[in-house]
Amino acid sequence: MGRQLCALASCLCAMAAVPVAQALRPPAEAGWQAYVAAAETRVARERGQAIPHRPGVDRGEIFIEQVSMPGPDGELAVPDAGVHHWRGTVLVPGARLEDVVSRLEREPPDARQEDVVSSAILQQRPGRLTVAVRVRRSLVISAVFDTEHEVSFVRHGPTRASSWSTATKIVEVADAGTPRERPMRPDEDRGLLWRWNAYWRYEQVEQGVLVECESVTLSRTVPLLLRPVAGPIVGHVARESMDRTLAVFRDRFRNDSSRRAEGDRR
Numbered sequence: 001m002g003r004q005l006c007a008l009a010s011c012l013c014a015m016a017a018v019p020v021a022q023a024l025r026p027p028a029e030a031g032w033q034a035y036v037a038a039a040e041t042r043v044a045r046e047r048g049q050a051i052p053h054r055p056g057v058d059r060g061e062i063f064i065e066q067v068s069m070p071g072p073d074g075e076l077a078v079p080d081a082g083v084h085h086w087r088g089t090v091l092v093p094g095a096r097l098e099d100v101v102s103r104l105e106r107e108p109p110d111a112r113q114e115d116v117v118s119s120a121i122l123q124q125r126p127g128r129l130t131v132a133v134r135v136r137r138s139l140v141i142s143a144v145f146d147t148e149h150e151v152s153f154v155r156h157g158p159t160r161a162s163s164w165s166t167a168t169k170i171v172e173v174a175d176a177g178t179p180r181e182r183p184m185r186p187d188e189d190r191g192l193l194w195r196w197n198a199y200w201r202y203e204q205v206e207q208g209v210l211v212e213c214e215s216v217t218l219s220r221t222v223p224l225l226l227r228p229v230a231g232p233i234v235g236h237v238a239r240e241s242m243d244r245t246l247a248v249f250r251d252r253f254r255n256d257s258s259r260r261a262e263g264d265r266r
Contacts (some may be wrong), residue, residue: 024081024218031078032195032218038076039085039216040068043164045198048156051203051212058207062246064239067214081194082221083183084238090150095253097204100211101161103253105153109133113248115241117144117176125152131165134173138237140146143192143257144176146183159204167196191220192241210251212244 024032054063067085069076077083092100108131110120123130129151136144148169155161170193172184195218203210211230 014252022245025079025178027079028039028081028218029153031076032083035069035076035078035083036197038071039173039197039214040199041212042069045203047162047236048160050160051089051201051210055087057091057210060091062088062090062092062243062250064242064246066239073140078218080191080221082219083116084219086238086242087212088248089210089212091205091208091210093208094249095209097159097161097202097209100202100209100253101153103154104163105129105150110248111251112252119152122148129153134176136176137192143190144173145193146171146173147196149196163200163202170194190230194218194220212232212251213249215242216247228255237240 013130035080055061057063065087069085069118105127106121106124109116109123111119112116113261115137117134117136119131119133121129122254131149131151133147133149134144135147136142146169147167149165149167151165152161153161153163172189172192174184174188195216199214199216203211
């Protein structure tokens with residue numbers, strides 16, 4: 001593993017040294033739009049339906065899986081770019097659906113997560129939010145991005161709800177956290193995060209609230225010869241990021257349910 005990490009470090013540092021314009025080339029943009037359209041067609045069908053049972057979730061485990069989208073000639077892909085599509089499921093014990101969704105509609109994303117540096121609500125409308133989130137992504141090399149997202153919420157009766165978000169702005173930050181901090185120009189962008197969509201489902205069950213998160217991001221692709229080394233490590237980091245996201249979400253709302261139960265006992 002040590003040699004693999006050194007090889008990956010050399011690969012990523014070499015890639016990072018070559019600026020990549022933030023604007024996608026037409027084939028990549030068209031491929032991303034086709035991928036998202038296929039994903040959102042399936043997501044739209046699932047909204048309002050029961051979240052499937054995932055092994056171990058009812059015992060407190062977080063279930064995570066990598067997702068792909070089928071196309072007419074096999075799995076859909078985006079030319080000259082890498083799609084990172086993951087889905088995770090967690091149970092928030094003792095939580096109430098209305099409490100969870102109401103707080104999500106009026107509070108910024110949780111900044112206790114390791115990947116989230118800061119967050120704020122820019123605009124709030126019924127069933128919609130515009131949020132700003134500064135995120136840090138680390139894989140041997142580290143990068144900080146200022147992002148903005150449009151978030152929508154829908155309730156599907158008393159026991160189910162969903163939300164989804166689209167990043168409308170992604171700007172890599174140079175020298176983040178220092179007096180030299182500045183947004184990178186498009187020609188300086190390293191292509192580590194080009195696009196970012198997320199889809200959530202929430203379901204009231206007997207034990208609490210079942211939560212499913214599906215994240216789809218786009219970045220520059222890893223060179224073909226380096227994929228046997230880089231691919232498994234990139235996948236491991238993506239899985240860990242999803243795990244942290246859902247663990248923080250569970251703790252955030254489980255604490256609320258614990259305090260409410262304590263208040264009821266008093």
